Amino acid sequence: xxxxxxxxxxDELPAETRTFARLSASxxxxxxxxxxxxxxxxxxxxxxxxxxxxxxxxxxxxxFCMDLEFLLRRTPLWREIARGILFQEGDIVEHGEEAExxxxxxxxxxxxxxxxxxxxxxxxxxxxxx
Amino acid sequence: MSHLLRxxxxxxxxxxxxxxxxxxxxxxxxxxxxKLVDFSGPLGWQHSATNLGRxxxxxxxxxxxxxxxxxxxxxxEARASFAVTRAELADSDRGAEDIDFADLDRAAxxxxxxxxxxxFHGWKAAGIVGIAEAAPHKPIxxxxxxxxxxxxxxxxxxxxxAAGIDGPYGLALGPKAHELVLESSEHGGVLLLDHLRxxxxxxxxxxxxVEGAVVVSLRGGDFLFESGEDISVGYLAHDADAVQLYLExxxxxxxxxxxxxxxxxx
Numbered sequence: 001x002x003x004x005x006x007x008x009x010x011d012e013l014p015a016e017t018r019t020f021a022r023l024s025a026s027x028x029x030x031x032x033x034x035x036x037x038x039x040x041x042x043x044x045x046x047x048x049x050x051x052x053x054x055x056x057x058x059x060x061x062x063x064f065c066m067d068l069e070f071l072l073r074r075t076p077l078w079r080e081i082a083r084g085i086l087f088q089e090g091d092i093v094e095h096g097e098e099a100e101x102x103x104x105x106x107x108x109x110x111x112x113x114x115x116x117x118x119x120x121x122x123x124x125x126x127x128x129x130x
Numbered sequence: 131m132s133h134l135l136r137x138x139x140x141x142x143x144x145x146x147x148x149x150x151x152x153x154x155x156x157x158x159x160x161x162x163x164x165k166l167v168d169f170s171g172p173l174g175w176q177h178s179a180t181n182l183g184r185x186x187x188x189x190x191x192x193x194x195x196x197x198x199x200x201x202x203x204x205x206x207e208a209r210a211s212f213a214v215t216r217a218e219l220a221d222s223d224r225g226a227e228d229i230d231f232a233d234l235d236r237a238a239x240x241x242x243x244x245x246x247x248x249x250f251h252g253w254k255a256a257g258i259v260g261i262a263e264a265a266p267h268k269p270i271x272x273x274x275x276x277x278x279x280x281x282x283x284x285x286x287x288x289x290x291x292a293a294g295i296d297g298p299y300g301l302a303l304g305p306k307a308h309e310l311v312l313e314s315s316e317h318g319g320v321l322l323l324d325h326l327r328x329x330x331x332x333x334x335x336x337x338x339x340v341e342g343a344v345v346v347s348l349r350g351g352d353f354l355f356e357s358g359e360d361i362s363v364g365y366l367a368h369d370a371d372a373v374q375l376y377l378e379x380x381x382x383x384x385x386x387x388x389x390x391x392x393x394x395x396x
Contacts (some may be wrong), residue, residue: 015137
């Protein structure tokens, strides 16, 4: 993999962005592995081999979730959109459209930090007190 | 690498996280202006001036040419320096929960006071006219008898309404007046705080850096805070004992509707 995970020259990227890129690459790899195990499980008939692969896929689920949680913690807008989509009953596309609209409008109104900024992300505090 | 030079500081990612979190926790309660005025941005460190949409005529030493020059409000860069000892940072990396961030806390308070004071009382050298000094209404003296505060605030709102300024309204209270309000309860045990909130139909905000109090309309479009770089922690220098850091932001502020505020002097 090396520097392949970077789309821009790594030495021009801040450390936070390089870490973000590493975890994004890791998230992709975990998702791929989950898909591969799903295919292997579909064709395997040996019960012992199946048990091992189910256990291995469970590990990949865990890794994927940890990567995702890290990325969401570092990206408040993504986290806000995810909050409106994940673990919700009903129409996924509808939730997606609503979550995106609300999160983007909310971020614009509250002075969300620029991408790659090291600011504290305080922005507007309107509505923070009664 | 950004101009904050955070990568050059002998500070681990874990400790940077703690420093940022401590700064955020200390700043948020004290940044009163951001709770009451319109905030736009952040537009980035390279954003240098606010467009005022106005021009001034300038002489053009060329035949057949007339000229006007755009007027802008330059952003001010405000910085509050602080230090963290390397021993405390090492303890932070060991997992200590009681890290001494006293100097950071002081710097956060200083920066919040400066931002509030600039917005409400102005910063002449930076070209910022504050809300209280721009307000055309004759101020009312707040005084020390806080049982009269509801009457003062009601009179202020009456004047804003008479000037055609709709609510809801917010109240920025200087520390002394805020303390008096919190400590008092009126006849029948009704908290003065709740009474004031009902009159305002909006928030009452602790505002270090504000002298007296200021009533502002929250309808929007009247008081405009423009952020270049929002408050960030940067690295200055270090030696064997301590790391010198700073809190910094760039911003401009302008009053679009002076009539939309009423000053209550101490």
